[in-house]
Amino acid sequence: xxxxxxxxxxxxxxxxxxxxxxxxxxxxxxxxxxxxxxxxxxxxxxxxxxxxxxxxxxxxxxxxxxxxxxxxxxxxxxxxxxxxxxxxxxxxxxxxxxxxxxxxxxxxxxxxxxxxxxxxxxxxxxxxxxxxxxxxxxxxxxxxxxxxxxxxxxxxxxxxxxxxxxxxxxxxxxxxxxxxxxxxxxxxxxxxxxxxxxxxxxxxxxxxxxxxxxxxxxxxxxxxxxxxxxxxxxxxxxxxxxxxxxxxxxxxxxxxxxxxxxxxxxxxxxxxxxxxxxxxxxxxxxxxxxxxxxxxxxxxxxxxxxxxxxxxxxxxxxxxxxxxxxxxxxxxxxxxxx
Amino acid sequence: xxxxxxxxxxxxxxxxxxxxxxxxxxxxxxxxxxxxxxxxxxxxxxxxxxxxxxxxxxxxxxxxxxxxxxxxxxxxxxxxxxxxxxxxxxxxxxxxxxxxxxxxxxxxxxxxxxxxxxxxxxxxxxxxxxxxxxxxxxxxxxxxxxxxxxxxxxxxxxxxxxxxxxxxxxxxxxxxxxxxxxxxxxxxxxxxxxxxxxxxxxxxxxxxxxxxxxxxxxxxxxxxxxxxxxxxxxxxxxxxxxxxxxxxxxxxxxxxxxxxxxxxxxxxxxxxxxxxxxxxxxxxxxxxxxxxxxxxxxxxxxxxxxxxxxxxxxxxxxxxxxxxxxxxxxxxxxxxxxxxxxxxxxxxxxx
Numbered sequence: 001x002x003x004x005x006x007x008x009x010x011x012x013x014x015x016x017x018x019x020x021x022x023x024x025x026x027x028x029x030x031x032x033x034x035x036x037x038x039x040x041x042x043x044x045x046x047x048x049x050x051x052x053x054x055x056x057x058x059x060x061x062x063x064x065x066x067x068x069x070x071x072x073x074x075x076x077x078x079x080x081x082x083x084x085x086x087x088x089x090x091x092x093x094x095x096x097x098x099x100x101x102x103x104x105x106x107x108x109x110x111x112x113x114x115x116x117x118x119x120x121x122x123x124x125x126x127x128x129x130x131x132x133x134x135x136x137x138x139x140x141x142x143x144x145x146x147x148x149x150x151x152x153x154x155x156x157x158x159x160x161x162x163x164x165x166x167x168x169x170x171x172x173x174x175x176x177x178x179x180x181x182x183x184x185x186x187x188x189x190x191x192x193x194x195x196x197x198x199x200x201x202x203x204x205x206x207x208x209x210x211x212x213x214x215x216x217x218x219x220x221x222x223x224x225x226x227x228x229x230x231x232x233x234x235x236x237x238x239x240x241x242x243x244x245x246x247x248x249x250x251x252x253x254x255x256x257x258x259x260x261x262x263x264x265x266x267x268x269x270x271x272x273x274x275x276x277x278x279x280x281x282x283x284x285x286x287x288x289x290x291x292x293x294x295x296x297x298x299x300x301x302x303x304x305x306x307x308x309x310x311x312x313x314x315x316x317x318x319x320x321x322x323x324x325x326x327x328x329x330x331x332x333x334x335x336x337x338x
Numbered sequence: 339x340x341x342x343x344x345x346x347x348x349x350x351x352x353x354x355x356x357x358x359x360x361x362x363x364x365x366x367x368x369x370x371x372x373x374x375x376x377x378x379x380x381x382x383x384x385x386x387x388x389x390x391x392x393x394x395x396x397x398x399x400x401x402x403x404x405x406x407x408x409x410x411x412x413x414x415x416x417x418x419x420x421x422x423x424x425x426x427x428x429x430x431x432x433x434x435x436x437x438x439x440x441x442x443x444x445x446x447x448x449x450x451x452x453x454x455x456x457x458x459x460x461x462x463x464x465x466x467x468x469x470x471x472x473x474x475x476x477x478x479x480x481x482x483x484x485x486x487x488x489x490x491x492x493x494x495x496x497x498x499x500x501x502x503x504x505x506x507x508x509x510x511x512x513x514x515x516x517x518x519x520x521x522x523x524x525x526x527x528x529x530x531x532x533x534x535x536x537x538x539x540x541x542x543x544x545x546x547x548x549x550x551x552x553x554x555x556x557x558x559x560x561x562x563x564x565x566x567x568x569x570x571x572x573x574x575x576x577x578x579x580x581x582x583x584x585x586x587x588x589x590x591x592x593x594x595x596x597x598x599x600x601x602x603x604x605x606x607x608x609x610x611x612x613x614x615x616x617x618x619x620x621x622x623x624x625x626x627x628x629x630x631x632x633x634x635x636x637x638x639x640x641x642x643x644x645x646x647x648x649x650x651x652x653x654x655x656x657x658x659x660x661x662x663x664x665x666x667x668x669x670x671x672x673x674x675x676x677x678x679x680x681x682x683x684x685x686x687x688x689x
Binding site for chain 2: 035229238239240241248
């Protein structure tokens with residue numbers, strides 16, 4: 001499959017130490033393709049991957065231009081439209097030209113505006129956590145795998161320790177603890193401040209628990225890579241250790257890193273929504289799909305669209321990201337292709 | 339290399355010392371025992387008291403069966419491993435226990451060519467990056483001159499200099515080995531340790547790569563430590579040969595003396611195992627020495643002479659007294675109490 005270059009006069013070519021005279025006529029013919037670029041071109045040919053990427057970019061676009069989209073509709077996510085709600089809290093209108101997805105029961109906030117703004121925390125939390133866990137996980141994994149000895153033992157012990165902690169319990173407990181540390185008791189807390197602390201504590205908790213599995217994966221990869229002879233060749237040439245780590249080993253880990261990040265991203269979207277639904281993630285007034293779902297459950301009989309809009313949003317986003325992650329994994333590891 | 343750059347590079351030199359000298363070098367690896375507190379620790383004596391010398395421009399062959407410590411010796415000379423005992427002197431300076439910072443200037447002088455051309459090149463780097471590693475690491479050429487030098491090196495090893503932008507997976511095994519050779523040459527070393535450089539290649543490519551190494555040695559005057567288990571290749575390429583058995587050098591001397599009149603029983607057995615092309619032409623087959631038993635474990639080597647468990651000449655003294663590497667016949671050093679040339683011709687004709 002891969003083209004081999006013609007052997008240039010291997011038989012009895014006279015040895016010459018004269019400087020070569022590169023022919024400037026065809027510089028592009030000798031340009032090779034790196035394994036990463038081959039994987040990306042394989043990915044580009046995958047239709048499902050490209051559609052998924054398009055959907056994902058659409059959601060990113062929605063999140064970035066949420067204020068603009070809300071303005072296009074002429075609404076914003078915090079205005080209470082009391083006049084459109086009856087005495088029992090049910091909305092008087094369905095889908096109208098003014099309110100594209102209708103309005104919330106009880107408070108009467110515009111659903112479309114809350115939906116487009118709701119894409120923001122999902123993507124910000126998932127994106128930030130993915131970036132943080134990837135950086136921490138890769139660094140720890142590289143160091144543990146390459147250093148070996150007691151460094152490896154201590155880091156592996158920390159990884160095992162974190163993986164053995166009850167994740168859900170901590171996810172519920174830590175935000176509450178941080179809240180009392182930074183805001184004080186719940187009575188005198190300002191809602192905006194509480195929402196902010198909740199936001200950062202969610203990122204913190206997910207990051208603390210997320211890096212360990214990647215670090216373990218990278219450590220394993222490094223353990224096998226460092227025995228390869230090109231690492232020894234670099235050491236024989238006197239290449240400093242940090243360069244061996246980041247210039248020789250890291251490029252060989254691009255595949256597993258991208259794959260793990262692309263698989264982690266949708267799980268964090270789901271986790272954020274799930275924790276928020278349980279009441280331990282984000283809180284009002286932050287517009288979040290998880291929050292909307294949690295309120296909408298009680299109104300499902302009378303007002304099903306209230307629930308369906310965020311559910312469909314999350315489903316499409318996670319489905320697209322998962323398919324994209326699978327496609328990336330297949331592109332980087334052709335052996336698993338279906 | 340001019341004197342100015344030599345002085346700047348920080349490589350010290352003792353006048354009159356051989357280029358490379360191994361003095362009673364030992365490498366014992368620890369293997370974890372079963373006991374708590376590492377009570378059951380054992381030591382694998384991979385290399386146990388090897389002494390070798392290498393003069394400028396000389397080629398020293400290192401032969402022996404698998405597991406006798408050849409590759410470990412290569413990794414000790416290139417200081418990928420720190421020996422547990424003995425001295426490794428480069429131009430008279432002991433580099434055996436230098437740390438990475440002190441060692442850095444010496445890294446350029448001793449280079450390694452690897453056995454497996456598929457794992458010795460980083461698959462994510464272009465050929466230009468791989469060959470240029472030494473140039474960048476040791477600031478050997480200005481940034482603008484790097485490409486020119488890389489192309490020069492590629493041409494020197496018989497590759498198309500235009501291919502500097504390609505990746506290793508686009509090359510065949512023989513070409514990859516040439517890239518590995520170019521990478522070693524880039525550092526302008528005085529010593530190249532070649533750890534079975536052709537045993538992973540098929541026979542026709544082996545000859546090409548051997549010819550390339552031969553040309554490089556003649557033109558650049560680099561000293562080689564050539565490790566192989568193919569005795570024919572070693573005879574073709576090396577000035578002197580050392581035979582290793584179970585972590586020790588059992589016989590060492592000039593090529594022709596060693597191949598024609600080996601004094602050590604192990605060398606005799608090794609040489610008699612070389613396939614004989616004469617048989618095809620009707621010459622009666624040589625008397626082949628068949629060794630019985632297996633190589634003893636390097637964890638628990640036999641007392642005295644290490645070869646005694648498989649040696650047909652072994653007597654009581656072999657178990658009690660360790661034979662020293664002494665000169666028995668003209669320049670041939672042998673570690674055996676009963677060193678004597680073979681009674682009948684055991685050596686196959688040279689092909």
